[in-house]
Amino acid sequence: MTEPIEQRIAKAMAELESVKAAVARAEEQLADATATVRSRDRSVEVTVGPQGELAGLKFLDGKHLSMNASQLAASVMEAAGRGRAQMARQVMDLFEPLTRSSATVPELSGVDIDWDRLFGPALRDEDEGARPRRPGDRLRDEILEDTDDGHRGRGRS
Template sequence: MTIPLHNQVEQAMARLRATQDALGAAQRELAGTTTSSTARNRSVTVTVDGHGEISAITFPTGAYRSMAPAELGDLLVETIREARRTASATAVSLFTPLMPAGSRLGGLLDGELDLDGMIAEAIKVATAPLPGEQSGPADRDGRHA
């Protein structure tokens, strides 16, 4: 290994360690995060952890008592979704600075990106013949059909 190459490897390893440390810190911060969302009529509050899991549902007023079951159910679902959206936005804000430029972490978490399509395209590009190579499978002796 030449000295310049050795230095490049050491620099790359240092960058990798720094990125791993930053990711660990972001994960720890996210794990300690909670987000609460209160329904528009203030009858229910939902709290979720950093991963969007429900940790508490409270009823700050007695308004829920006069609601029809379907109305209360709809309100709970809406409030849970809002709390999870906010938790997701918090996660995106923590991890986006650590992602490569141009990556769309929010789109991935929101389901807006076609991850399967992205992977299929990457495999297609990676397995395509290089310029000047023959396409198609080779036999045991390396000859193309």
């Protein structure tokens, strides 16, 4: 037996109100959200706000005193990138339930969010940060990609 249209509309309206309340709760949770991370060399700690903005910066244990400007800048940028990636992941986790289709109203699909367009480089920073690069990685990349005889290095075909 088919459900009357009035009931279907009432269910859809209730579902929309539920989604609206869930969005309001998520926005409230994000209002004060931060992510704090340290650079890999442990010289810098950054705090990033919910929109990826730099909310705090600390230089740890005087390590910055022995760094040149380029090294310090690289540490700040690396930590800020990782902080933005961590915050982006928190936002995605918080809003992910809203991307699912409705169980009670099949006609209501979840919200379609283009995370890559929304967060762009922040997500790529996180993917690249999954495995810390070791000092020899850059050289190994160069060897694998280009050799003197014009052939690709080992590991590639």
